[in-house]
Amino acid sequence: MMNSMNDLLEELKKLFGNFEVQEIDEREVKIDVESDKVVGILTTLKSKGYSHLSLLTCVDWINENKFELIYILYSWQNGCKFIVATWIERKNPKFVTVMNLWPVARFYEREIHEFFGVEFEGNDDMKPLILELWDDIPPLRKDFDPLEYSKKKFPGRQYDKDVIQEALIFRGDKNG
């Protein structure tokens, strides 16, 4: 880990208390922080040069009954990345928006709302971003069964076409 990142980590710990640190490589570090400290830590990191929100995403940890929200911050000054992760309840999932820090978060939050069902307080733009006429639970939740949905939504059909015959002709096993 770069010295500057280490110094910044120490500073964050002084301000926000201890948290778990996972070094991914020389220029990338992941920290797991409590939910109520996320905005403070993001604000501090932003002011220290980690000004670019590269990604805001979510992971469904269904067995733990939690969602993990992940913010990836990038510094254009030294090319380093901070991955800030926090766990929220999976039932009635709610978090605060970071639109005021990064306007682009509006779209990331819309996407997470659409695919995981997480509400972001302060972001009033929760219209679906990608899917049309979606009529089931958010599809990136682990309890969504794509196969079952597919079968329900698009019942199987019978084909009369002799697909094997066609394939054998393609392969030259049979003359057309």
Place this chain on the structure above:
Amino acid sequence: MEKSFFAPVKAWKFLFEKPVTIKVPKEKRKASERYRGFHINDWDKCIGCGTCSKVCPTDAIQMVEVPVLEKKFGEKPQRPSIDYGRCSFCAMCVDICTTGSLQMTREYVHLSSQPEAFIFVPTEKGIKNVENVEIGWIKDEDSELLELERVEMEMIEAEERVKSFIEYVKGYSKEQAIHEAARCVECGICTDRCPEHMDIPEYIKSIWLDDLEEGLRWLYKTNPLSSVCGRVCTHRCEEVCAISNRGEAVAIRWLKRYIVDNVPSEDYMKILNFNPKPKEERIAIVGSGPAGLSAAYFLATMGYKVDIFESLAKPGGVMRYGIPRYRLPDEALDKDIALIQALGVRIFTNTTIGKDIKLEELKEKYDAIFVSTGFTLGRSTGVPGTDHPKVVQALPLLKDIRDYLRGEAPKPEIPETLVVIGGGNVAMDVARSVARLQKMEYGKVNVKLACLERNFEEMPADMEEIIEGKEEGVEFYPGWGPIRIMIEKDEIKGVEFQKCLEVFDSDGKFNPKFDANNKMILQGDMVVEAIGQAPDYSYLPEEIKSKLQFIRGRILTNEYRQTDIPWLFAGGDIVNGPDIIHGVADGYWAARGIDDYLSSKERS
């Protein structure tokens, strides 16, 4: 800024330039390099395992039978058909493909108003019959969905294990077993290969779900010798495992062992809950090896009264007296036999049919007889000197060693230097057993093994036996045939060999050719011949023998292991061979045959 008067005229030059737009549909825009387009499937690589169909999240892939495909082990005669009305082009089918035959192309244009025109069985020419289709999505390390490496089995190191006969394969822990079970794709190609057609994906899934009682029920549906087979099965299943096409086969044998080792034997009867309707008929079984025990188990679960006759002091046949203890401890075998006895099967040991009781007498007391007497006679190379008392046969020696280890016989004479002749698993058993005895007695190993087969691949022994034997200090000399045993003053000094050039002739017949000018001497003060075994039919009266058909020493039966004499069934090495699981299968089919025979007799 003043614009040039001629500026608009400049635009005219574009009249003569090529347009930057593409004339769709006359021209096609090329898809990106890793595009997930229509599929391509190499039929020669594809094994029809159906894993693509199972992983498909949109139910777009169905496996279709291809009648013209050759039926062979390790393959199913079916290929995937893809409904492009359903496909979401996620590429999971490609990422999980066990062989790597399925890939995606950079083709993406297909137009039709007919729904019928959206289903295809992709071939090497994609779905559009085009030679050399450009490939798009190819799986890489990151997208790979299979775990290609097996969970390593812990074994005692060679230096340590050669000091004793302790079982050196430790067995999987729960975490290891569940991890290994998760590698299975449940294609069932293994089941087709297993001579006994065990429900392998089903019991592996039970392990994954951590439901060992269910796993035990699956095992005992087809195999009452699971504790034995979980250790020493020749595991043909693993040779065809779909994962082995690109990685290491699922450790099916060790997973079977994990189930039997982790269910307490006192719970077996409760879990398996046999509830047969008792039948009147009595069946005699001659020989308590794998086939005999298997037949007894299946007959007992059908409600028949079964008696087994065994000429040796303990039941188990080759499992008790042949296979060394470091691979198959007595306790593992006892566990399997105890369950069979608990079903009411009686085992009479020290009772030789043909000597203590005549086969004809047996026929009078029983309604049907199953003979599974095995290959008990050793074969000799017959070279000069083999009549010396210190040139011994493999099976009697292995029996003496096992009896000694059980404390039932005196210590056999342990040679300081030994020459083993033979390249099969029995030769390995002798070499590795004597290596242990030597280590225990003299502190060092001196075993040399020579065989006709010219290299390790040609040798019939399992590769792991050869590798492990080597680790334990056994020296291998493949490609040598014995000429004579060297004897001086009545003492064995060694064996003289000549180079073997070829074991089988062009017709595949055993017809070894030698170079008499290329000779070698291996020193040793004892020689073991382990070049194969033969059946002993002396218990069969002439009158019966004359009615049976023998093919190369084996008894001919129908698929229900029924001989030409309706009440006489046979199985094991004397019918099929060559291993335990084939014996178990013989027992199973014989039990069904005997049941059919007795039921039809009842009716008539």
